[in-house]
Amino acid sequence: MTHLVLIRHGQSVWNAANRFTGWTDVELSPKGEDEAAAAGKELADLSFDVVHTSALVRAQRTAEIVMLHNRASGDIPTRYDERLNERHYGDLQGLNKAETAEIHGAEQVHIWRRSFDVPPPGGESLEMTAERTIPYFVEEIIPDLEGGKNVLVAAHGNSLRSIVMHIEKISPDDITSLEIPTGAPMHYTFDNGEIRRVD
Numbered sequence: 001m002t003h004l005v006l007i008r009h010g011q012s013v014w015n016a017a018n019r020f021t022g023w024t025d026v027e028l029s030p031k032g033e034d035e036a037a038a039a040g041k042e043l044a045d046l047s048f049d050v051v052h053t054s055a056l057v058r059a060q061r062t063a064e065i066v067m068l069h070n071r072a073s074g075d076i077p078t079r080y081d082e083r084l085n086e087r088h089y090g091d092l093q094g095l096n097k098a099e100t101a102e103i104h105g106a107e108q109v110h111i112w113r114r115s116f117d118v119p120p121p122g123g124e125s126l127e128m129t130a131e132r133t134i135p136y137f138v139e140e141i142i143p144d145l146e147g148g149k150n151v152l153v154a155a156h157g158n159s160l161r162s163i164v165m166h167i168e169k170i171s172p173d174d175i176t177s178l179e180i181p182t183g184a185p186m187h188y189t190f191d192n193g194e195i196r197r198v199d
Contacts, residue, residue, distance in 0.1 A: 091122040
């Protein structure tokens with residue numbers, strides 16, 4: 001049996017400012033660094049063999065902080081791939097969410113943020129995000145689990161939401177309401193091809 005842990009990056013400076021971030025490369029806030037450290041301590045006794053993270057620094061830094069607390073020794077292979085990046089928010093990137101709701105209406109912003117298949121202007125829907133994250137999960141992460149490796153995946157709210165949808169067989173209608181908090185690990189076991197959530 002091997003272990004899979006998914007973790008959304010700790011709070012970023014734009015999360016703290018209530019901005020749409022998407023592919024904009026912003027740092028963790030001090031609170032985000034604390035969240036990552038707390039997750040690292042929680043996961044300290046689970047020795048990771050490989051780390052997968054996005055091409056964005058907030059996820060990379062979260063993985064780095066988690067691994068500082070991990071009992072795994074030596075150089076742990078880390079794979080950086082933009083297929084694990086956050087959903088691209090297009091024209092909304094950098095905008096304040098509350099101000100955007102005032103301009104476009106709260107209902108429209110809610111549709112852009114939470115529908116499965118409606119992209120924001122110039123951006124990606126969750127469905128489009130899943131079209132890159134799920135193949136990455138199947139082609140890159142599953143073989144690590146099958147090879148007996150414990151895997152840490154540090155990524156983003158929507159890239160992880162789409163992976164959880166795949167793992168837990170959640171419908172497109174239901175996945176949009178799944179909240180993935182910053183810096184909170186989601187733990188799964190992998191055994192004989194089956195992935196199970198650990199409470």
